[in-house]
Amino acid sequence: MAEARPLTGEAAAETGLKEPAEVSTEALRKAESYIEAEEGATNRLDGWGGRIAMTIAVLMSLFHLYAAYSIVPTQELRYTHVGFVLLLSFLLFPAAARFRNAIKWWDVVIGLMAVGIIGYALMGGEDFTDRATGPDRLDVVLGLVFIVILLEATRRTTGLIMPVVAVCFIAYAMLGPYLPAPWTHRGYDIYRLVGHLFITLEGIFGVAVDVSATLIVLFTIYGAFLAQSGAGKFFIDFSLAMMRGKPNAPGRTVVLSSFLLGGPSGSGVATTVMIGTVAYPMMKKAGFSATAAGGLLAAGGLGAILSPPVLGAAAFLIAEFLKISYLDVIWMATIPTVLYYLSLLIMVEFDAKRFGAKAVEYDQELPLSVMLRRYGFHFLSLLAVVGFMVWGFSPQLSVFYAVAVTFALSFLRPETSLFPRKLGRALADGSVGVLNAATTCASAGIVVGVVTLTGLGLKFSSIVIAYAGGSLLLTAIYTALIVWVIGLAVPVTASYIICAVIAAPALIQLGVPDYAAHMFIFYYAVLSEVSPPTALSPFAAAAITGGDPYKTTLQSWKYTLPAFLVPFVFVLDPDGVGLLLKIPKDGSSVSIVWITLKTTLGLVALAAAAQGWALRRTTTAERWLLGLAGLLLVFPSLLEALAERVSGRNIDYTWAIGLALGAGVLAWQRMRPTVPIAA
Numbered sequence: 034m035a036e037a038r039p040l041t042g043e044a045a046a047e048t049g050l051k052e053p054a055e056v057s058t059e060a061l062r063k064a065e066s067y068i069e070a071e072e073g074a075t076n077r078l079d080g081w082g083g084r085i086a087m088t089i090a091v092l093m094s095l096f097h098l099y100a101a102y103s104i105v106p107t108q109e110l111r112y113t114h115v116g117f118v119l120l121l122s123f124l125l126f127p128a129a130a131r132f133r134n135a136i137k138w139w140d141v142v143i144g145l146m147a148v149g150i151i152g153y154a155l156m157g158g159e160d161f162t163d164r165a166t167g168p169d170r171l172d173v174v175l176g177l178v179f180i181v182i183l184l185e186a187t188r189r190t191t192g193l194i195m196p197v198v199a200v201c202f203i204a205y206a207m208l209g210p211y212l213p214a215p216w217t218h219r220g221y222d223i224y225r226l227v228g229h230l231f232i233t234l235e236g237i238f239g240v241a242v243d244v245s246a247t248l249i250v251l252f253t254i255y256g257a258f259l260a261q262s263g264a265g266k267f268f269i270d271f272s273l274a275m276m277r278g279k280p281n282a283p284g285r286t287v288v289l290s291s292f293l294l295g296g297p298s299g300s301g302v303a304t305t306v307m308i309g310t311v312a313y314p315m316m317k318k319a320g321f322s323a324t325a326a327g328g329l330l331a332a333g334g335l336g337a338i339l340s341p342p343v344l345g346a347a348a349f350l351i352a353e354f355l356k357i358s359y360l361d362v363i364w365m366a367t368i369p370t371v372l373y374y375l376s377l378l379i380m381v382e383f384d385a386k387r388f389g390a391k392a393v394e395y396d397q398e399l400p401l402s403v404m405l406r407r408y409g410f411h412f413l414s415l416l417a418v419v420g421f422m423v424w425g426f427s428p429q430l431s432v433f434y435a436v437a438v439t440f441a442l443s444f445l446r447p448e449t450s451l452f453p454r455k456l457g458r459a460l461a462d463g464s465v466g467v468l469n470a471a472t473t474c475a476s477a478g479i480v481v482g483v484v485t486l487t488g489l490g491l492k493f494s495s496i497v498i499a500y501a502g503g504s505l506l507l508t509a510i511y512t513a514l515i516v517w518v519i520g521l522a523v524p525v526t527a528s529y530i531i532c533a534v535i536a537a538p539a540l541i542q543l544g545v546p547d548y549a550a551h552m553f554i555f556y557y558a559v560l561s562e563v564s565p566p567t568a569l570s571p572f573a574a575a576a577i578t579g580g581d582p583y584k585t586t587l588q589s590w591k592y593t594l595p596a597f598l599v600p601f602v603f604v605l606d607p608d609g610v611g612l613l614l615k616i617p618k619d620g621s622s623v624s625i626v627w628i629t630l631k632t633t634l635g636l637v638a639l640a641a642a643a644q645g646w647a648l649r650r651t652t653t654a655e656r657w658l659l660g661l662a663g664l665l666l667v668f669p670s671l672l673e674a675l676a677e678r679v680s681g682r683n684i685d686y687t688w689a690i691g692l693a694l695g696a697g698v699l700a701w702q703r704m705r706p707t708v709p710i711a712a
Contacts, residue, residue, distance in 0.1 A: 075125045075126060075465065076124070076125050076126070076133055076134050076135065076136070077133075077134050078125075078134065078135075078136065082124075082135070082136045085124070086121065086124045086125055086136075087457065087461045089117070089120060089121055089124070089464075090121060090460070090461040090462075090463075090464035090465055091457055091460040091461050091464070092117075093117040093118075093121065093250075093464040094250075094254050094460040094461070094463045094464045095460065096113065096117070097114070097246070097250045097251060097254065097464075098251075098433060098436065100246075100247075100429075101247075101251055101429040101430060101432065101433040102430070102433050107234070107243070108155075108162070108234065108238070109155060110243075110246050110247070111234070111238045111242050111243055111246050112151050112154055112155055112238060113151070113155075114242065114245065114246035114471070115151065115183075115237070115238065115242060115246075115471070115475055116147065116148050116151035116152075117464070118186070118245075118467070118468055118471040118472060118475070119144060119147035119148070119151075119182060119183065119186050119472075120144040120145070120147060120148055121144075121464065121465065121468055122144075122186040122189055122190055122468050122472060123140045123141070123143050123144035123147070123186060123189070124136055124140060124141070124144060125465065125468070126186075126189035126190050126468075127140075127189070128140070128189065143182060143185070146178065146182060147179065147182045147183075147186075150175050150178065150179045150182075153175060154231075154232075161232065162232060162233070164228065164232060165228045165229065165232040165233045166225070166228055167224070167228070168224055168227060168228040168231075168232060172227070172228070172231075172232065173223060173224055173227045173228075175231075176227035176228075176230070176231035176232070177223075177227060179231060179237075180203075180227070180230065180231065180237070180479070183237065183472070183475055183476060184196040184199060184200070184476060186472050187199075187472040187473065187475070187476040190468050190469045190472045190473075191469055191472060191473055191523075191524055191527075194522045194523055195473060195476050195477075195523050195524070195527055196476060198480065198522070198523060198527075198531070199476045199477075199479040199480060202479060202480045202483040202484075203226065203230075203479065203483065205483060205487070205489070206220070206221050206226055206483045206486060206487055207220060207221060207222070207223070207226065208220065209221070209487060215492055215495070215496060216492065218487045218488065218489075218492075221486060221487075226486075229482055229486050230478070230479055230482045230483075233482075235481075235482055235485055236478050236479060236481070236482030237475050237476075237478040237479060237482070238475075238478065239478045239481055239482060240350070240353050240354065240478075240481065241350060241474035241475070241477050241478050241481065241526075241530055242471075242474050242475050242478055243353065244349045244350050244352075244353045244474065245346075245467065245470060245471045245474040245475075246471075247429055248349040248352075248359065248428055248429065248432070249346045249349055249467055249470050249471070249474070250463070250464070250467040250471070251429060251433065251436075252343055252346075252349070252432055253463050253464075253466035253467040253470075254432075254436055254459070254460070254463030254464070254466075255343075255418070255432050255435055255436050255439065255463075256343070256463070256466065257458075257460070257462035257463040257466060258414075258436050258439040258440060258443075258451065258459045258463070259411070259414055259415070259439055260459075260462070261451055261455045261456075261458055261459040261462070262411070262414070262439060262442075262443040262449045262450075262451055262455075262459075263408070263411070263448070263449045264411040264414060264415065264439075265294055265307060267404075267408045267411045268290050268293035268294055268411070269286070269290045269294070269307070269308060269311050269312075270404070271290075271293070271401075271404065271405075271408075272285075272286040272289040272290035272293065273286050273290075273311070273312075273315075274401040274404060275289065275401065276289070277401075281319070281381060281382060281384075281385035282315070282319070283312050283313075283315040283316040283318075283319050283321070284316065284319075284321065284329060284381035284382075284384065284385055285378065285381065286308075286312050286315075287308055287312050287316075287329050287330060287333045287381070288329075288333060288336075288374060288377050288378050288381060290308050290312070290333070291304055291308060291333030291334060291336045291337055292336060292337075292340050292370075292374055293415070294307065294308065294337055301331075301334040301335050301337055301338050301559075301569070301570045302334060302562070302569045302570050302573050303334075304333065304334040304337040305330050305331055305333065305334030305570045305573050305574050306334075306573050306577065308330060308333060308334070309327075309330045309573075309574055309577040309578070310577065312330070313326055313330065313577050313578055316329075317578075319385075319388075320385075320388040320389055321384065321388055322388065322580070323575075323578040323579050323580030323585075324578075324580045324581065324584045324585050324588050325384055325388070325588055326574075326578050326580070327571060327574035327575045327577070327578040327580045327585035327588065327589070328571065328574070328585050328586075328587075328588025328589040328590075328591065328592050329377075329381060329384075329588075329589075329592055330570075330574040330577070330578070331562075331563055331568075331570040331571040331573075331574045331585065331586075331589035331592075332377055332563070332589050332592035332593050333377070334562070334570045334573075334574075335559065335560075335562050335563055335570060335589075335593055335596065336370070336373060336374060336377070338525065338559050338562065339366065339369070339370055339373060339556070339559060339596065340366070340370050340374075341363040341366050341367060341370060341419070342363055342415070342416070342418045342419045343418075344362070344363075344366060345525055345526070345555075345559060346470040346474075346525070346526045347525055347526050347528075347529035347530075347555055347558060347559070348362050348366070348555065349362075349428075350474075350526070350529060350530060350533070351529075351533075351548075351551050351552065351555060352428070354533055354551060355547060355548055355551060357548070358422070358428070359422070359428040360419070360422040360423070360428070361548075363419060363422075364613075364614045365548065365552055365613040365614060365615070366552075367614060368612045368613070368614060368629055369552075369556070369595075369599050369600075369612060369613075372595050372599055372612070372629075372632060372633060372636060373593075373595045373596055373599070375633065375636070376594065376595040376636040376637070376639075376640050377592055377595075379636075379637055379640045379641075380591070380592055380594075380640045380643065380644050383640065383641065383644040383645075383646040383647075384644060384646075386646055386649075387644065387646050387650070407446060408446065408449070410442040410445050411442075413438065413442060414435070414438060414439040414442055417431075417434065417435035417438045417439070418431050418432055418435040419431075421434050421435060439451075440456070443455075469524070470524075470526050473523075473524050473526045473527045474526060474530070476527070477526070477527045477530040477531065480527075480530065480531050480534070481530060481534050484535060485534075489534075489535060490534050490535050490538050491538060493535040493536065493538075493539070494535075494536075494538040494539035494542055495539075497511055497512065497515075497536065497539040498539050498542060498543065503543070505540075505543045505544070505545070505604075505605060506605060508539055508540060508543055509540065509553070509601060509604050509605060511539075512532070512536045512537075512539060512540060512553070512554070512557075513553075513557050513600075513601075515532060515536050516528060516529075516532045516536065516554050516557040516558055517557055517560060517561060517564060519531055519532060519558075520557065520558050520559075520560065520561025520564070521561055521564060525558050525559055525561060525562065528558040528561060529554060529555055529558040532554045532557075532558065533551060533554055536554060537550045537551055537554055540553065540604065545604050546610060546615070548610075548613065548615070549603045549604055549609070549610055549613060549615075550604070552600065552603065552613060553600040553601075553603070553604050556596060556599070556600040557600065559596070560593065560596060560597065563586060563589045563590060563593055564586075568582075568586045568589070570589070571585045571586040571588075571589045572585075572586070574589070591643045591644065594636075594639055594640065594643055595636050595639075598636070598639070598667055599612065599632065599636075599667075601668065602628070602632055602667060602668065605668065606628070606668065606669070608620060608624050608627070608628045609628060611624050611625035611626075611627070611628040611629065612625075612629060612632060631666050631667070631669065631688050632666070632667055634666050634691075634692065634695065635662075635663045635664070635665070635666030635667035635668075635691065636663065636667065637663075637695075638659045638660070638662045638663035638666060638691070638695045639659070639660060639663030639664070639667070641656075641659045642656045642657075642659040642660035642663060647659065647698065647699060647702055648699060648702040648703055649702050649705060651698075651702075655698050655701070655702070658694050658695075658697075658698050659694075659695060659698055661691070661694060662691040662692070662694035662695035662698070663691070663695075664691070665687045665688060665690055665691025665692075666688050666691040666692065666695070669686075669687045669688040669691070
């Protein structure tokens with residue numbers, strides 16, 4: 034989403050908190066390299082080049098704000114959006130590292146070529162779109178050039194893998210007759226393929242680009258306005274002030290601030306770095322090891338992509354694929370988000386006990402009450418989006434008005450006011466922040482176009498189900514592995530789009546509600562953020578803490594345990610859709626409360642097993658019992674089925690067995706004193 038960077042110096046003065054310590058310049062530089070790996074390494078331009086690029090970015094934001102309020106025809110909006118994106122991508126992202134911080138003549142030429150081809154398509158009007166099934170030679174030539182330009186822009190902004198994936202899908206579409214069964218299909222020549230991908234609204238300019246043009250860009254503008262008004266720094270400082278004086282204040286600060294920063298940042302790596310620069314020095318003084326601190330920072334950053342009201346860019350695509358309101362997606366994400374942060378907080382508390390964490394003092398010039406009185410309006414800005422959607426406005430208008438509210442409220446304090454330079458910076462950052470997601474969406478449109486043209490989605494579903502033997506459990510596991518592996522190679526947004534069209538149908542065919550299948554895929558696409566070898570968030574955290582990046586990744590896995598397990602609940606358990614605030618079949622609202630309570634208790638038990646601490650340090654036997662108790666509570670119906678298959682007898686109420694096991698371990702531990710151990 035909107036570009037975020039560690040905030041220091043002047044930003045720290047905005048809310049009256051002094052920085053507790055300095056993270057070394059080398060550590061910050063290394064951490065920022067991971068942000069660039071996720072968001073792309075943009076040129077740092079000054080002079081006429083910088084002014085031109087900034088002007089184009091501001092115009093792009095103004096155009097999309099206008100489109101949110103007024104009516105712009107679908108084709109014009111999508112084509113214009115992609116035109117802006119490609120032009121800025123070539124101006125701001127160099128062809129290679131040695132060309133950084135300068136605009137080369139070929140960047141200008143290629144960018145203008147992209148705009149020219151977009152202009153050709155727009156001026157063609159209905160005559161152009163009518164030629165989709167039989168394009169003329171010029172259409173094909175320009176379409177091929179445009180596809181190459183798009184893939185190069187995607188390479189510059191996201192790396193080489195996504196363009197390679199797109200090219201592989203194009204090859205699949207053309208080589209269908211020569212492939213072995215069951216992958217074979219009739220095959221499509223270059224005319225038919227270019228017509229479908231370039232001219233129709235089912236390829237490059239399809240659903241993904243529509244979401245990018247109507248929602249994602251608006252949210253990046255909104256995030257940029259929040260960031261420029263000082264909201265990000267305020268949320269961190271507010272969290273620090275709230276937890277001040279408590280032994281585990283730094284850990285709790287990471288948990289709370291990572292949730293609040295989901296709006297201004299929207300990026301897992303950026304949130305990790307932003308919080309880490311402030312919180313890690315205090316975590317170190319409190320007694321946290323570098324590995325534990327880094328794992329927590331990475332897990333907190335991941336939460337920024339999972340948390341309403343913004344979530345990650347892929348969440349907007351869920352609403353479009355399912356033809357539901359984005360507000361519905363927010364509601365569905367609410368309970369999983371609460372469970373995620375609750376489990377994270379519990380693990381942090383266990384860590385504080387393990388390491389014998391102690392209170393850390395730091396200078397706070399403003400009392401919490403004064404800080405809230407002066408800067409508490411940032412909370413209104415953060416909640417404005419949901420408020421307008423609940424009020425009945427469309428998501429686009431809700432974000433538009435939220436931007437307006439953020440702009441207006443910024444003038445309550447002179448140091449946060451968005452005028453005049455900050456306003457221009459916010460508008461420019463809003464457009465720059467969407468480039469990574471927008472090029473990904475456009476290239477993913479090639480994948481979606483090939484899937485719809487060839488029927489690959491249904492073929493792939495039948496193959497997965499066949500390998501799973503019709504088992505929902507195995508299908509879910511295979512789907513999770515597919516999403517996870519794809520997520521290692523491509524950004525979260527692309528991972529979701531690809532798997533939504535090729536993997537979700539398999540789950541749906543086996544009776545999983547479509548919204549549960551898509552949320553399952555969304556969560557596992559997000560988990561690629563903490564999965565090696567491309568675990569950017571843990572690696573960025575390790576750069577700040579000085580810990581081992583792979584040990585930090587393993588620690589972040591422990592912290593993100595709920596994010597790995599909860600999606601299986603709403604796919605495998607008949608009552609699991611209650612976690613998405615949906616009433617299960619033959620159930621009621623009580624079912625939602627019941628499944629949430631059982632899952633919560635189960636995650637607490639699993640957190641204790643993962644951290645090796647409950648009321649005191651656990652023995653090996655206690656960890657196994659707590660782990661079993663957690664599984665019996667989180668997956669009761671699944672384990673009931675397995676137990677019945679093994680024993681041949683009808684077994685009910687496995688959750689009660691899990692509850693009894695967990696309570697028994699706690700009762701046993703209560704009989705013995707708690708002794709903190711060294712890190």
